[in-house]
Amino acid sequence: MPIIEVEELTKRYTNSKTNAVDGISFSVAQGEFFTLLGPNGAGKTTTISILTTTLAPTTGSARIAGYDLVKEAGAVRRNAGIIFQKPSLDLNLTAEENVRFHAVVYGLYPFRPTFSLMPKAYKHQIAELTDILGLKDDIFKPIKTFSGGMKRKLEIIRSLIHQPKVLFLDEPTVGLDPASRRNLWEYIKRVRHESGTTVFLTTHYLDEAEDADTICIISKGKIVAYGSPDTVKARLLEKYLLIDAPDRNKLRTELNQLNIPFNETPLFKISLNGTPTVHQLLKTIDTPLTTVKTHNPSLEDAYLAIVEE
Secondary structure, rough: OOEEEEEEEEOOOOOOOOOOEEEEEEEEOOOOEEEOOOOOOOOHHHHHHHHHOOOOOOEEEEEOOOOOOOOOOHHHHHHHEEEEEOOOOOOOOEEHHHHHHHHHOOOOOOOOOOOHOOOOOHHHHHHHHHHHHHOOOOOOHHHHHOOOHHHHHHHHHHHOOOOEEEEEEEEEOOOOOOHHHHHHHHHHHHHHHOOOOOOEEEOOHHHHOOOOOOEEEEEOEEEEEEHHHHHHHHHHOEEEEEEEEEEEHHHHHHHHHHHOOOOOOOOOEEOOOOOOOOHHHOOOOOOOOOOOEEEEEOOOHHHHHHHHH
C-alpha cells in the first residue's frame, strides 16, 4: 500500500477564477524519496499544505500512512514531520523547549518541566541532531537570539524528533550554509535507510532532486511531468553524441553501413536515447575520430524546458 495516496486533489481559493491545485493524482511508496517541483505559483505550497492538514482541499481526497487527511487529521499529523518554508517557532521559549514540547505533544515522551528530567533517549536524540546540524552550543539559548539559518536548523531538529513515517520538507535547506545543507542530506539518507522514512520534498535546488526516486513537476496547478529523473529527462530532452573525423566521407559511409542514424550539425550528431552506451557505440566505429563529445542533459535542463513552455 502506498504511504501517500492522492486522488483528483483540487483547491480553489475564494474569489479565484482558477484552481491553485487542479485535479492532481499521484502515489508515493513507503521509504521513497519523492520530489515536487514547479515554478512559483505552480501549486507546490498549496499541495504540501493540504497534505500536512494545514489547508482543506476543495475536492478530491488523500491518505497519509493509511489515514484520511480530512477525517483523520490527528492521525496524519502523528505520522508526519513537517518543515515549512517560514519558521513556526515559539520565540518566548529556548530552542530545546521548542523541541521538548513538540515531542510531548506528539506523545513521544511524557512531559517534564526541565531538560535534565527528560529520558536518556530524548537527550541522546537532542545531542545527535544538534551535533549534525551545528546547534550543539546553542540548543539551550532563547530563540530570540537565533539567526534565520539557526531557526531553520531548529525546525529540522523538531520535525525529526518524533521519527515520522513521512517527512515533508518544504524548501528545507533555504538559509542553510553549504556544510549544514550537506550534513542534513546525509542524515536524511541515513534515516531513510535505517527507518524506512518517506521523504516528500519541494525545493528550488534542483541538484537535491537528482537523487529522488520520483519527481513530479506541476505548472499552473496541473501535473506536467512525472517519473524518475532519468525518465523525465529522456522524455523531454535528447541525450546525444557529437563526433567528427578528418575523413568525413569515410565516417559518413561507415555510419550508414552500421545503420547508425545521425544528423550533421555540422558535427555528426548521434542520438543516445534508447541506444547502447557511448563506449559500446564508439567501439563499433573504425574511422579515426578527432572529436568526441557527449551531451547528457541535467534535471535542471528538463525542468526549464517544461516551465518555459
